[in-house]
Amino acid sequence: MDVAVIGLGAMGRPMAENLLRAGHRVAVFARRPEARRPLAQLGARECLSPADAARGAAVAISVVTGNADVEEVALGSRGVIEGAARGAVFVDMSTIAPAVARRIGDRLAERDIPMLDAPVSGGAVGARAATLSIMVGGDANVLERVRPVFDVLGKTVVHIGPRGAGQVAKACNQMVMVAAIEACAEAARLASASGVDFARVREAMLGGSAGSRVLDVFGGRMAQRDFAAGVEARLHHKDFAILHGEAAASGVPLPVAASVWQQLNALMARGWGGEDTAALLRVLEAAGAATR
Amino acid sequence: MEIGFVGLGLMGRPMALHLAKAGHTLHLWARRPASLEPFRDVHAKAHVSAAEVARHADVVFTMVADAPDVEQVILGPSGVMEGGQSGLTVVDMSTINPDAARRVGVALASRGIAFLDAPVSGGEVGAVNATLTIMVGGDPGAFEKVRPLFEKMGKSATLVGPSGAGQVAKACNQILTGVGVAAVAEAFNFARRSGVDPGRVREALLGGFAYSRILENHGQRMLDRNFKPGFKAWMHQKDMRIVMEEAHRLGLMLPSAAATAQLFNAMVGSGLGEEDSIAVLRLLERMSGAE
Numbered sequence: 007m008d009v010a011v012i013g014l015g016a017m018g019r020p021m022a023e024n025l026l027r028a029g030h031r032v033a034v035f036a037r038r039p040e041a042r043r044p045l046a047q048l049g050a051r052e053c054l055s056p057a058d059a060a061r062g063a064a065v066a067i068s069v070v071t072g073n074a075d076v077e078e079v080a081l082g083s084r085g086v087i088e089g090a091a092r093g094a095v096f097v098d099m100s101t102i103a104p105a106v107a108r109r110i111g112d113r114l115a116e117r118d119i120p121m122l123d124a125p126v127s128g129g130a131v132g133a134r135a136a137t138l139s140i141m142v143g144g145d146a147n148v149l150e151r152v153r154p155v156f157d158v159l160g161k162t163v164v165h166i167g168p169r170g171a172g173q174v175a176k177a178c179n180q181m182v183m184v185a186a187i188e189a190c191a192e193a194a195r196l197a198s199a200s201g202v203d204f205a206r207v208r209e210a211m212l213g214g215s216a217g218s219r220v221l222d223v224f225g226g227r228m229a230q231r232d233f234a235a236g237v238e239a240r241l242h243h244k245d246f247a248i249l250h251g252e253a254a255a256s257g258v259p260l261p262v263a264a265s266v267w268q269q270l271n272a273l274m275a276r277g278w279g280g281e282d283t284a285a286l287l288r289v290l291e292a293a294g295a296a297t298r
Numbered sequence: 299m300e301i302g303f304v305g306l307g308l309m310g311r312p313m314a315l316h317l318a319k320a321g322h323t324l325h326l327w328a329r330r331p332a333s334l335e336p337f338r339d340v341h342a343k344a345h346v347s348a349a350e351v352a353r354h355a356d357v358v359f360t361m362v363a364d365a366p367d368v369e370q371v372i373l374g375p376s377g378v379m380e381g382g383q384s385g386l387t388v389v390d391m392s393t394i395n396p397d398a399a400r401r402v403g404v405a406l407a408s409r410g411i412a413f414l415d416a417p418v419s420g421g422e423v424g425a426v427n428a429t430l431t432i433m434v435g436g437d438p439g440a441f442e443k444v445r446p447l448f449e450k451m452g453k454s455a456t457l458v459g460p461s462g463a464g465q466v467a468k469a470c471n472q473i474l475t476g477v478g479v480a481a482v483a484e485a486f487n488f489a490r491r492s493g494v495d496p497g498r499v500r501e502a503l504l505g506g507f508a509y510s511r512i513l514e515n516h517g518q519r520m521l522d523r524n525f526k527p528g529f530k531a532w533m534h535q536k537d538m539r540i541v542m543e544e545a546h547r548l549g550l551m552l553p554s555a556a557a558t559a560q561l562f563n564a565m566v567g568s569g570l571g572e573e574d575s576i577a578v579l580r581l582l583e584r585m586s587g588a589e
Contacts, residue, residue, distance in 0.1 A: 247546050254539045254559075257567020264556035267546070274549030 007031070009155055010059035010066040011050075012079050012086070013100070014041040017126070018069035020133040021099075021159050026050060028158040035059040056082070057089030065155050066090055067097045072244060073106045080110045080121075092118040095152055099140075101125045101241075103248045104170035104177070105255075107143070111169045120148045123169060125176035126160065127183075129237050137161045141179070143172030177249040181263045184242050184283060186220035188266045191287040194228045205229040227284040239286075240279030243270040300325060301447070302355035304348050304371050304378070305392070306333040309418070310361035312425040313391070313451045318342060320450045325351045348372075349381030357444055358382070360390045364536065365398040373405055384410030387440050391432070393417045393472075395540050396465035397547065399435065403461040412440040415461065417468035418452065419475075421529045429453045433471070435463030469544060472537040476558045476575070478512040483579035486520055491588060497521050516576045528574035535562035535571070 011022040014036035025032050033051040046052040053059040056079045060066040066086050068079045080086050111121035122144035132138040138160030156163045166175045197204040208225045246267040253260045278285045302325045303314040318324050318340035327345045345351045372378045403413040414436035424430040430452030441457045448455035458467045486496035500517045538559040545552045570577045
């Protein structure tokens with residue numbers, strides 16, 4: 007299949023590599039030439055705009071950062087909308103606001119370019135290992151057309167509902183995950199302030215009712231004090247603005263998520279946005295040493 | 299003085315009328331002609347656009363709902379900036395994001411038009427009685443020029459700092475009133491569920507360090523179960539959203555405000571949005587099974 011991949015960061019690059027490896031014809035675009043080059047060397051067609059990448063593609067995938075980036079890629083003057091053929095599918099795998107995804111989809115639909123919102127969970131590790139969990143919003147028949155591509159990128163593909171539903175699922179995912187990271191951080195802080203080794207606490211908890219993937223992965227990083235990014239905390243911070251925007255628009259209280267958001271704000275203020283979200287532990291430590 | 303006024307809603311209408319009664323000529327524009335009805339008996343002239351209003355005025359006031367409305371009315375097509383001459387002063391009294399206010403100020407400055415952000419506290423009652431508290435950001439010269447007009451609309455006008463500072467002060471005001479109202483509601487619910495009369499608690503506390511205007515006034519209305527607005531919960535929700543978005547942008551921790559914003563979300567989502575924000579008491583009662 008002819009596939010375009012737009013955005014070649016920590017997620018997009020390994021996804022494009024997996025598509026090439028699976029035998030698809032891949033066109034790539036990223037703003038920085040040094041991001042495009044390595045894919046070109048593996049056989050991808052190097053393009054100078056999203057429109058150019060989308061030309062001739064059956065599926066055009068974007069994996070970029072925020073609302074404005076996706077709007078530019080999809081609808082900008084050199085965006086997918088200018089290059090994609092009628093009937094080509096635009097798949098946005100970035101994490102953005104559901105309302106923005108719906109708006110972009112409406113505009114593309116006017117040109118007969120169906121859109122799926124298909125954000126992912128699993129991080130850069132999942133992208134490399136092709137084990138991503140993909141949450142899809144949009145038409146089920148369109149999803150079936152794209153499924154061979156998704157199957158190369160991830161191991162779980164779930165059709166959540168109509169357009170925007172994938173982004174709603176991702177917002178739920180981020181809320182549950184980061185709240186769990188904060189809970190781990192608080193447990194780690196309490197343990198060490200009580201003179202107890204958190205690594206041992208974690209080991210014990212992993213076998214019990216509090217065992218979780220977050221406790222395993224992020225709790226492990228906290229125990230080792232390894233804050234080099236897995237997932238850059240600034241991205242989770244961005245996601246929390248999205249989900250709180252949704253909560254305000256819907257009139258839904260999210261008391262725990264609101265507290266977690268404030269911890270993320272404090273983390274950003276300390277300049278730790280480039281660290282792993284496990285650095286939420288450092289925010290708690292910044293309140294000062296426990297003296298009793 | 300020739301005064302333009304755009305935004306003649308619950309707040310804007312009485313504020314503009316105070317200026318007319320003080321002898322100034324009003325230049326008005328409103329989307330709905332009905333909004334101009336109350337101005338038939340004062341010295342006021344209707345125009346076809348905000349730009350036309352600006353062309354005839356020395357000072358233009360705007361009083362609308364949110365940042366997109368302010369940007370539309372001032373910077374949009376046929377907006378204030380299009381008609382405003384160099385030397386005009388524009389005063390936005392809406393409650394909007396401080397960052398958006400600064401952007402409007404910068405855009406107007408490029409045309410030699412001065413800008414003040416001047417949000418108010420005191421609600422509809424304050425607007426009608428001309429007892430508003432006005433928090434101003436911008437240039438001291440522009441503030442001195444407008445001060446006599448502020449004095450017709452409110453009982454105090456304070457220049458807080460440069461452009462955007464008025465909106466920052468308003469955001470602080472909303473943190474204090476939002477968290478304050480929630481705290482009084484929690485205390486009253488706590489007292490009642492402990493079998494103690496919240497009215498007696500209020501009376502005892504008014505003499506101590508927990509005294510506040512909110513405990514006194516809002517607290518009394520909670521006891522009277524008078525939830526008529528006042529200040530509608532959905533407006534407080536909007537203002538708290540501004541606060542939380544600004545905190546996000548700055549990387550700033552506001553744990554108590556964040557918790558309060560969630561209560562206002564729940565009020566709006568559960569049909570309490572049109573009541574006064576003191577109806578947060580009803581929400582707490584409902585959520586703890588006591589309503």
